[in-house]
Structure formats: C-alpha cells, structure tokens
Amino acid sequence: MRTVRAPATSANLGSGFDVFGVALDRPADVVRVEKADETTIEVTGVGSQYIPEDPRKNVVGAVADALDAPAHIRIDKGVRPSSGLGSSAASSAAAALALNGLYDRGYSRQELVPIAAEGEAVVSGEAHSDNVAPALLGGFTVARHGGVTAVDAEIPLVACLPEIAVSTRDARRVVPSRADMDDVVHTVGSAATLAVGMCRSDPELVGAGMDERIVTPARAELINGYYDVRDAALAAGATGVTVSGAGPSLLAVCGGADRARVASAMLDAFEDVGVDARAYQTRVGAGATFH
Ligand SMILES: Nc1ncnc2c1ncn2[C@@H]1O[C@H](COP(=O)(O)OP(=O)(O)O)[C@@H](O)[C@H]1O
Numbered sequence: 001m002r003t004v005r006a007p008a009t010s011a012n013l014g015s016g017f018d019v020f021g022v023a024l025d026r027p028a029d030v031v032r033v034e035k036a037d038e039t040t041i042e043v044t045g046v047g048s049q050y051i052p053e054d055p056r057k058n059v060v061g062a063v064a065d066a067l068d069a070p071a072h073i074r075i076d077k078g079v080r081p082s083s084g085l086g087s088s089a090a091s092s093a094a095a096a097l098a099l100n101g102l103y104d105r106g107y108s109r110q111e112l113v114p115i116a117a118e119g120e121a122v123v124s125g126e127a128h129s130d131n132v133a134p135a136l137l138g139g140f141t142v143a144r145h146g147g148v149t150a151v152d153a154e155i156p157l158v159a160c161l162p163e164i165a166v167s168t169r170d171a172r173r174v175v176p177s178r179a180d181m182d183d184v185v186h187t188v189g190s191a192a193t194l195a196v197g198m199c200r201s202d203p204e205l206v207g208a209g210m211d212e213r214i215v216t217p218a219r220a221e222l223i224n225g226y227y228d229v230r231d232a233a234l235a236a237g238a239t240g241v242t243v244s245g246a247g248p249s250l251l252a253v254c255g256g257a258d259r260a261r262v263a264s265a266m267l268d269a270f271e272d273v274g275v276d277a278r279a280y281q282t283r284v285g286a287g288a289t290f291h
Pocket residue numbers: 050051052057058059060075080081082083084085086087088089091092123124166167168169245246
C-alpha cells in the first residue's frame with residue numbers, strides 16, 4: 001500500500017497560459033493505493049458527490065492505465081472539483097507518484113508529469129501539464145513541450161474559491177483563438193517579469209507579472225463579481241490578482257503581513273455580490289509527498 005498527499009495548484013498565473021504553475025501549500029488531496037487485479041476507485045471528501053468512481057471517468061483511472069498499474073484507489077478530496085485549483089491534477093499527481101512506488105516503476109517525478117497529464121485529458125480533453133507539474137515537483141513550474149523547469153519560491157498567496165462551478169472544459173471554450181500583437185508583446189513582458197519575480201521570491205514582481213489581456217478578460221466574464229473582488233484585493237495590499245486556473249477561484253499575491261487583510265477583503269467583496277466563498281491563506285509550497 002502507498003499513500004500520497006498532492007497539493008492544489010494554480011496554473012497560468014495570468015501571463016503564463018498553459019505554461020506557468022505553482023504548488024499551493026494547502027489544500028490537498030490524499031490518495032491511497034493497493035494492488036488489485038483491476039482498478040476500482042472510491043472517493044470521499046470535498047465535492048466527492050460530483051466525482052465519478054468509474055475508472056474510465058475518474059482521472060486516476062487513466063493514470064493507472066498509463067502506468068499499467070491496476071489498483072484499488074481511495075481518494076480523499078481536499079481540493080474541490082471545478083475550482084480552478086487543480087483538483088483533478090492533485091488526484092492525478094498523487095496517483096501517479098503512489099502507483100509508481102507501489103509497482104516499482106522507477107520513473108522520476110519529471111517523467112511522471114506526462115503520465116499524470118493523461119488524467120487531465122479525461123476531464124478537459126487535453127493532456128495539459130501545467131497543473132500536474134507543480135503538483136509533482138512543487139514550487140513554480142514552467143511546462144513547455146520540451147519538458148518542465150521548476151524553481152522554489154517563497155511567495156505568500158491567497159486563493160479565494162467562490163461557490164460557483166466552472167469546468168475547465170467550458171472555460172477553455174472561451175479562450176480566443178487569435179490575439180493582437182500588442183497584447184502578445186504585453187503578455188511576454190508580464191511573463192518574463194513574473195518568472196524573474198519567482199526566482200527572486202519578490203511578490204511585487206510576481207504580482208506585476210500577472211497582468212494579462214487575452215485570456216483573463218474572457219474568463220472573468222464567467223465569474224460573478226470578478227472585478228469587484230480583484231479590486232478589493234488590490235486595495236487591501238495585493239500586488240497582483242488573476243483568475244486561478246480556469247476559474248472560478250481568484251489568486252492574489254501579497255506580502256506575508258497583508259495576507260489576512262487581502263483574504264478578508266476578497267470574501268467581503270464576494271459577499272457583497274451575493275456569492276458565498278472561502279479563502280485559503282497559503283503560499284507557494286512543496287510537491288506531492290508520501291505519507
Ligand atoms: N479525481 C478527481 N478529482 C477531481 N475531479 C475529477 C476527478 N476525476 C474526475 N473528475 C472530474 O473532473 C472535473 C473537475 O476537473 P476540472 O474541471 O479540471 O476542475 P479543477 O480545476 O478543479 O481540476 C469534474 O467534472 C470532476 O467530476
């Protein structure tokens with residue numbers, strides 16, 4: 001038997017669409033695997049009523065297939081599905097690491113990234129690895145076609161999750177297929193700033209580098225109160241705010257001393273538009289760990 005905890009993640013960070021990701025210190029999924037003749041799945045925890053236990057529909061079924069590692073898999077969800085916090089990726093990454101250990105497959109964490117990404121294809125139609133990469137490797141990650149680069153960063157964060165469900169599949173449909181060159185240049189400048197900020201653990205640079213004009217405005221439309229909550233977080237001291245993943249969560253970067261104030265400003269702003277929400281005061285954290 002093997003048990004692995006894998007963290008929530010936030011991917012894109014505004015300017016790094018389908019490329020940048022960070023592991024969050026909390027919340028997390030816990031996945032336990034035992035060898036079996038065929039794969040069966042049990043799901044408990046946050047939002048488990050919305051998660052299929054059929055191995056063809058649950059992301060961990062695809063990961064078990066990819067590793068040729070049939071198992072009884074128990075998932076204790078800490079990351080709500082359809083949250084923009086890499087819920088499916090947390091399960092995929094945890095299952096990949098746990099099954100790799102259970103069956104002694106010997107893959108490195110880097111090698112497990114495309115395997116865990118097979119799980120993402122089950123729910124969003126694409127094997128994008130910008131969530132599973134930080135869930136496995138921790139820190140700030142850059143996922144490109146040639147592989148993944150990861151760096152540790154000390155950055156305080158607030159992830160604010162409203163009681164709205166936005167599926168990644170639907171939120172990918174609103175992404176424009178073309179962009180103006182001015183906006184592309186702006187995005188490159190932001191992305192470079194953000195990457196430097198992560199390497200320096202500088203919340204000002206990371207916040208400034210989240211500014212993006214192509215994908216974020218299209219997705220903001222799917223989140224009731226997005227601009228009010230963003231502005232409230234900025235007024236409370238956040239250095240940058242964007243849609244977390246495909247939404248509906250918002251991710252704010254700030255100095256450690258401002259985190260509680262930013263979290264409460266975001267919650268109040270959601271409440272003002274009649275939306276219940278919860279806020280995680282968190283930071284860039286470690287990747288999946290064995291228990
Ligand atoms: N192990 C799993 N954990 C979370 N969601 C899962 C899992 N397996 C399948 N799903 C399905 O994936 C969808 C959530 O994934 P997604 O829309 O990408 O949200 P998130 O941003 O939270 O990962 C839901 O429809 C859910 O039923």
